[in-house]
Every structure is written in structure tokens, then in C-alpha cells.
Amino acid sequence: MPIKFPFVKKRKNEVSSHHPVGLNHKQIPKHVAIIMDGNGRWAKNRGMPRIAGHKEGMEVVKKIVRFASDLGVEVLTLYAFSTENWKRPRNEVEFLMKLPVDFLNTYLPELIEKNVRVQTIGDFDVLPPHTKKAVQEAIERTKDNDGLILNFALNYGSRFEMVNAVKQIAAKVERGELDTEEIDEALFSSELYTCDLVEPDLLIRTSGEQRLSNFLLWQLAYAEFWFTEVYWPDFTENHFEKALYDYQNRKRRYGGV
Numbered sequence: 001m002p003i004k005f006p007f008v009k010k011r012k013n014e015v016s017s018h019h020p021v022g023l024n025h026k027q028i029p030k031h032v033a034i035i036m037d038g039n040g041r042w043a044k045n046r047g048m049p050r051i052a053g054h055k056e057g058m059e060v061v062k063k064i065v066r067f068a069s070d071l072g073v074e075v076l077t078l079y080a081f082s083t084e085n086w087k088r089p090r091n092e093v094e095f096l097m098k099l100p101v102d103f104l105n106t107y108l109p110e111l112i113e114k115n116v117r118v119q120t121i122g123d124f125d126v127l128p129p130h131t132k133k134a135v136q137e138a139i140e141r142t143k144d145n146d147g148l149i150l151n152f153a154l155n156y157g158s159r160f161e162m163v164n165a166v167k168q169i170a171a172k173v174e175r176g177e178l179d180t181e182e183i184d185e186a187l188f189s190s191e192l193y194t195c196d197l198v199e200p201d202l203l204i205r206t207s208g209e210q211r212l213s214n215f216l217l218w219q220l221a222y223a224e225f226w227f228t229e230v231y232w233p234d235f236t237e238n239h240f241e242k243a244l245y246d247y248q249n250r251k252r253r254y255g256g257v
């Protein structure tokens with residue numbers, strides 16, 4: 001008989017309320033990565049434009065950041081915009097590129113207050129100037145914080161990241177700074193955007209899709225994967241806690257010693 005988790009069910013119109021599930025606070029994953037999927041479908045189901053789903057999804061980001069920070073997660077990596085997302089309709093892309101500005105206008109003071117450090121991974125250079133400006137300011141103003149690292153994947157693609165790493169390494173070999181024999185996993189990792197971060201322990205993807213979509217292909221080699229049918233705008237602290245609870249129980253099975 002499978003164990004039921006009624007605390008994950010949110011009743012219609014119920015205000016998000018938190019029901020603890022007995023997490024082991026000494027075994028919180030250090031790095032959680034999330035593919036925040038289903039925002040467009042969430043909106044469509046309500047007869048709303050896709051951008052309304054993105055906006056609602058942004059509010060959920062704030063909620064989950066607060067929660068992860070309180071639990072003592074060290075790194076939270078959020079897939080906000082992929083290199084493929086440029087193919088979406090222009091108005092949707094424009095709206096998405098305003099979200100970081102919107103998010104930081106309303107939330108940067110709380111991030112600073114909570115000792116959160118904002119970082120990004122991805123090809124930052126080609127983002128619109130207003131997006132870059134807001135995000136750079138947040139990075140700068142939080143760079144000395146040593147709490148949760150809030151890492152946004154913005155214009156991120158894992159294959160592009162790895163091809164870039166290969167180019168950097170090849171250039172070092174060409175310049176005679178490196179021998180081919182010296183190339184190893186650690187060196188490769190050191191050329192990725194994530195070079196300063198611990199590897200993800202747990203990957204969460206919402207909305208029922210079960211694929212990586214070019215997200216952290218190298219870095220997720222040893223991560224546990226956790227999927228839910230819930231669309232990102234409906235994702236709550238309870239779902240996050242359930243993901244961590246399942247992670248802890250999987251870990252215990254593989255545990256040993």
C-alpha cells in the first residue's frame with residue numbers, strides 16, 4: 001500500500017499553507033535545480049494569455065526562494081529562459097525579458113535582507129540592455145551575501161555551454177598552456193558556467209514533462225530526478241518539501257555505512 005501524502009493536495013481557493021512532513025534538517029540537498037514548466041498551459045486552462053502564466057510563475061519563484069532559504073539550501077538554480085525560448089512569439093519573449101526587472105523591483109530588498117546572493121548562468125551578453133542592467137545590479141548588490149545562492153539560468157543551453165568549454169580548452173592547448181593529457185573531468189567542469197557551484201543533488205521538473213531540455217546535462221550526472229504533474233504556478237512549499245522528503249528517502253536507500 002503506497003503511503004499517501006494528503007498534505008500536498010491544495011483545496012480549491014485554499015491559501016497556500018505549509019504542512020511539515022518530517023524532513024531531516026541535517027540532510028537538506030545542497031543544490032536544487034528546477035525546470036519551472038507549465039506556465040503557459042496553466043494560463044491557457046484558465047482562458048488567460050500565456051504571459052499571465054509567466055507572471056503567476058514569477059510569484060511562485062519568490063515563495064520557493066523564501067522557503068529554500070529558510071530550509072538552508074545552499075544553491076537554487078532556476079531555469080528561467082533557455083536558448084530555445086527565443087523562438088517564441090516576440091511579445092512573449094519581450095514580456096519574459098521584463099520579468100527579471102519586475103521581480104527585482106519588488107523583491108531585491110527582501111533578497112538582500114535574507115542574505116541571498118543572486119547569480120546567473122547562460123549567455124548573458126545578448127540579453128536586452130534593461131534586463132542586463134537590472135540583473136547586474138542585483139548580482140552586484142548581493143555579491144557579498146553568503147546565504148542561499150539564487151542562480152538563474154538565463155539564455156542558458158547546456159550543449160552551448162559544453163561546446164564553449166571545449167573551445168576554451170582547445171585554445172589553451174593551442175597556446176601551449178595545457179597538454180591534452182591533462183584534460184580531465186575537473187578541468188572540463190572548471191570551464192562551465194557552474195564552475196564555482198556544487199553539483200545539483202536534486203532536479204525538479206513540473207508539469208508532467210520528463211526530459212532535461214538541454215538543462216545542466218553534465219552537472220546532473222549524479223542528481224536525483226523528481227517529477228510532478230503540477231504546473232509551476234500551482235507549485236507550493238508543500239510540493240517542494242515532498243520532493244526533498246522523497247530525495248531524503250532515496251538517499252537513505254542508497255546510503256550504506
Ligand code: V07
Nearest residue numbers: 036054057058080081096099100103135152
Ligand atoms: C521568469 C517566471 C518563472 C516561471 C518560468 C518562466 C517565467 C524570475 C526571473 C528572474 C530572472 C533573473 C533575475 C531575477 C528574476 C525570471 C525570466 C522568466 C526570463 F535576476 N522569474 N522569471 N526570468 N519566469
